[in-house]
Amino acid sequence: MAKIILTHEVSGLGSAGDVVDVKNGYARNFLFPRGFATPWSRGAEKQIESIKNARAARDLASLEDAQALAAKLTSTTLTVPVKSGAEGRLFGTVRAEDVAKAVQASGLGSIDKRRVELTQRIKTTGVYQAVVRLHEEVNANVEFEVVPA
Structure with a gap:
């Protein structure tokens, strides 16, 4: 199993900024080449906050538009x-x-x-x-x- 950080929303897996465990082949062959995720590390964990903050600001502004x-x-x-x-x-x-x-x-x-x-x-x-x-x-x-x- 590989621990990854999602950079985009992936149906059935999570949204941007989530840390999830997936099988190595799924991460290596699907998520990484398409730019949907990055490998998890201590340094990358700091990026999670910036991804979540950007998503929260974008979501708050667009909730009414989405509705x-x-x-x-x-x-x-x-x-x-x-x-x-x-x-x-x-x-x-x-x-x-x-x-x-x-x-x-x-x-x-x-x-x-x-x-x-x-x-x-x-x-x-x-x-x-x-x-x-x-x-x-x-x-x-x-x-x-x-x-x-």
């Missing part, structure tokens, strides 16, 4: 145009990036694709839902329709 955006997202059905073939079968799948682009195209603002969690694998046209983590305390259930492009 307002969540209200807009839950009341709107987004349209995600995707290339499709016969009978509504898609060429590929709908990704979190596609949902994030649909939010931006609808004029509701921009969100990071890493904050979008698709609940299922989408291979056909239709209406689906996703969860968008806007803030540590605010999640928005977004409904979107996959249509042929």
Whole structure:
């Protein structure tokens, strides 16, 4: 097991500034190359406070914004145009990036694709839902329709 410090929010693991234990391969092959974490050390422990302070300042300023955006997202059905073939079968799948682009195209603002969690694998046209983590305390259930492009 490796002790690491998260530098970004990782779904199911923690948020920036958290110290967690993960398997060595997960840290070495996934978290470190993507910049989601750094190895834990006594010197790095001092950085935790600065990461947490910066996150707290950012979160306090954005809590009201996140709640307002969540209200807009839950009341709107987004349209995600995707290339499709016969009978509504898609060429590929709908990704979190596609949902994030649909939010931006609808004029509701921009969100990071890493904050979008698709609940299922989408291979056909239709209406689906996703969860968008806007803030540590605010999640928005977004409904979107996959249509042929």
